[in-house]
Amino acid sequence: MATYTITELAKEFDITPRAIRFYEDQGLISPSREGPSGRNRVYSARERTHLKLTLRGKRLGLSLSEIKHLVTMYDSPKDTEVQLKSFLEVLAKHRASLEQQREDIEVMLGEITAHEEESQRLLEIVNKAKNNS
Template sequence: MTRPASPTWSIAQVAEEFGVTHRTVRHYEELGLISPERRGTQRVYHRRDRTRLNLILRGKRLGFPLEEIRKIVDMYDEQPGEAGQLTYLLDQIGDRRLELERRRKDIEDSLTELDDLERRCREDLRRLG
């Protein structure tokens, strides 16, 4: 009994599914983040490529640089495997959270300063008018 072939996707299908351009998908391939099978000039994407692309895009949305994303994604296939990958990822999440909290405080401080400046400008305008 033969096993059914696992599903494959073209670059157009993968790009459309993830809402990215063909160029973006090729860029991640050039960086070695994904490695589709090649059949002549055609790229054939397997489930593993789609999973990796999903993780890459999630990492980008969360603000991780591509080198960090590569390290996290590659750890799955290396020792200590998934447990090591998850432990490392938790550390990175903590670092990213701290960075975002600092940014949020900076933004809140800036907004407070703008509110104060706006209030003073309006008061000065009322005094002048």
């Protein structure tokens, strides 16, 4: 059975060992321990997959609790239909949140544009007044 060190996984996924330890602290991965006083972390193929799922969830912008739910589903009995429906539900909620953020950003950009135009107009008035005096 393949095993991995924290350094190997950090290189493979282009993240820091500290990030991996953080995910461990959050309960998303749980390596076994070896060596004197259990100091060395040893990651199984299963833990590697958990890390991969965690990073994929992070890339999608999911919260740690949503990611933890997905990792737990991965470990649950293989009722694929239930897992897929649950994942689709998580994605739908996340999509709705992102779409709301996009709407909010569009409103803010519109306000910025209006302020820029007003400031530009006022600057032209100030410059004309300077030139006329």
